[in-house]
Amino acid sequence: MTASDLAFSDWVAEARSVSxxxxxxxxxxxxxxAGSEMVGPCPVCGGRDRFGxxxxxxxxxxxxxxxxxDAIALVEYLDGADFLAACETLTGRPPPRGEGTRATPEELDARKEERRAKAAKREAENNRYREAERRKVYALWGASRPIAGTPAxxxxxxxxxxxxxxxxxxxxxxxxxxxxxxxxGGRAYARVLHRGPALVAAITGPDGRFRGLHMTWIDLSRRKGKAEIVDPDTGEVLPAKKMRGSKLGGAIVLVPAWxxxxxxxxxxxxxxxxxSVWAALGAAGVDLRDTAFLCAADLGNLAGKARETIVHPTDKVADKRGHMRRVHVPGPVPxxxxxxxxxxxxxTELVLLADGDSEPFFTRxxxxxxxxxxxxxxxxxxxVWAPPGKDFNDVLMEALAPEQAGGTPAVANGAYQDGEAA
Structure with missing residues (x-):
């Protein structure tokens, strides 16, 4: 194999390694x-969850x-590109042997316009879907009740x-x-795996308008009170929390500044x-009248997207050829x-709470x-970080015994510190 062939092979491997x-x-x-997959409408042909x-x-x-x-096939599909053009998109570099793309400038312009038109159509369809979904989950929110005296x-x-x-x-x-x-009957319907009581939370935008719903299914027979829901086909234990509607750009106002x-x-x-932090600070006698507690629902909504991904310092994953590749994660620049x-x-003071039981580098x-x-x-x-391997609720629950004996909850008394895990 010549040096030119090696460079081309490396260029293709670089494109294929993109997640x-x-x-x-x-x-x-x-x-x-959705279980082991991420699903949604197809960026090319629409639908609801046909793309995964x-x-x-x-x-x-x-x-x-x-x-x-893989990623090369994805770019070919999304852009209507050939193999070389897809690799060029993924690597940001032209083919090392100078093959170039097989499209003329006129064809490239036509593809660009076609993609623009398709993107505009998809965005309009997505907006209609989002509003229809918002109305559905708002009806679910309207059918719920205050939590006082309930399993929530x-x-x-x-x-x-x-x-x-x-x-x-x-x-x-x-x-x-x-x-x-x-x-x-030949039609696809959502598969119901469980029915039961749930704590529901409204996600609202800066204007106070309802955007989505966060749901936590409850089973008070279990130690921490969350339901255990198992996929009967795979045996996978599924998270007892879900979100519907839109969370991006919104928040759950758990406790406003009164x-x-x-x-x-x-x-x-x-x-x-x-x-947990609200309860501990209140029990410690901290004046919270000018303090709000806002839930982002996930780290992605708390921090927003990253400008670029970076290589994880230790984590690797095997590609389809069995080669170990470094994992890329969203970087620190927003x-x-x-x-x-x-x-x-x-x-004037924003305190970001970081769980110690999440993947440390990703969370940092x-x-x-x-x-x-x-x-x-x-x-x-x-x-402010929770101790390694714990979240702030773990800290609070460990503090309940001393609290009942007249002590101050550890979560409000230095069980965590700024910047580093305690």
Missing amino acids: VLDELGRRKISLKR VHVRKGIWHCRHAGRGG EAYLARRGIPNPCSRDLRFKADFAFCHGEEEV SGVARTVYAGEGIETLL DFESLAMPIPPEC MAMERATARHAAPGRLVRV
């Missing part, structure tokens, strides 16, 4: 988790088009959290947990994390054009990104 999810993220194509990416295998497929494969209140109490009397937290007694699809001015804001990804949860403009990059994104003149932004 399918990274390329979709670069194009701002979002998908939702197998997270572990790193391959995509569209059921309607019958297409799928008992669930929070099980986690050591008193009822925050939040307008954005409610209870729904009989909520269907859907996962995947099943065919009935003075009406949120000088201090605590923000994080989980409801229990934020309410993409300010992407949406993220809003922080009240009057906030998200916290650095959130710190940069939410920085503002006159505002102090600091990151």
Whole structure:
């Protein structure tokens, strides 16, 4: 093999090593988790959830088009490109042997216009779908009730959290947990794996308008109160939490600043994390009248998208040829054009809560990104970490025995510190 052939082989391998999810993220194509896959409308032919990416295998497929494969096949599909053009898109470099693309400038212009028209059509369809979905989940929210005296209140109490009397937290007694699809009479319907009580939370935008719903299924017979839901086909234990509607650019206002001015804001990804810190600070006698507790629902919405991905210092994954490749994760520099949860403009101190039981490097990059994104003149932004292997609710529950004996909860008394895990 000549040096030219080796360079070409390396160039193709570089293109093939790009993560399918990274390329979709670069194009701002979002998908939702469904078991071992991320699913959603096909960027080319639409639908609802016909397009999927197998997270572990790193391959995509569209059921309607019958297409799928790695990142090169993805770019060929999305752009109508040939193999060389797809590799050039993924690597950002022309072919090393000078082959170039097989398209003329006129053909490239036509493809660009075709992609623009398709993108505009997809965006209009997506907007219609998002509004229809928002109305559906708003109806579910309207059918729920305040949590006082319900299993939702008992669930929070099980986690050591008193009822925050939040307008954005409610209870729904009989909520269907859907996962995947099943065919009935030739039509596809959402597959219901579980029905039961759920704590539901409203996700609202900066204007206070309802955007989406966060749901946590409850089983008070279990130690921490969350339901255990198993996929009968795979045996996989599924997360007992889901979101519907849109979370990006919104937040769950768990506890507002009762003075009406949120000088201090605590923000994080989980409801229990934020309410654990709220409960501990309240028990310690901290004046919280000017303090708000805002839940982003996940790290992506807390920090927004990254400008670029970076190589994980240790994690690797095998590609389809069995070669070990470095894992790429979102980096510390924010993409300010992407949406993220809003922080009240009057906030002068923002405390970002980082769980110690999440993947450390990924979480640290998200916290650095959130710190940069939410920085503002006159505002102090600091990151507070839970101890390694724990979240703030773990810390609170461990503190319950000393609290009952008259002590101060450890979560409010130095069990965590700024910047580093305690």
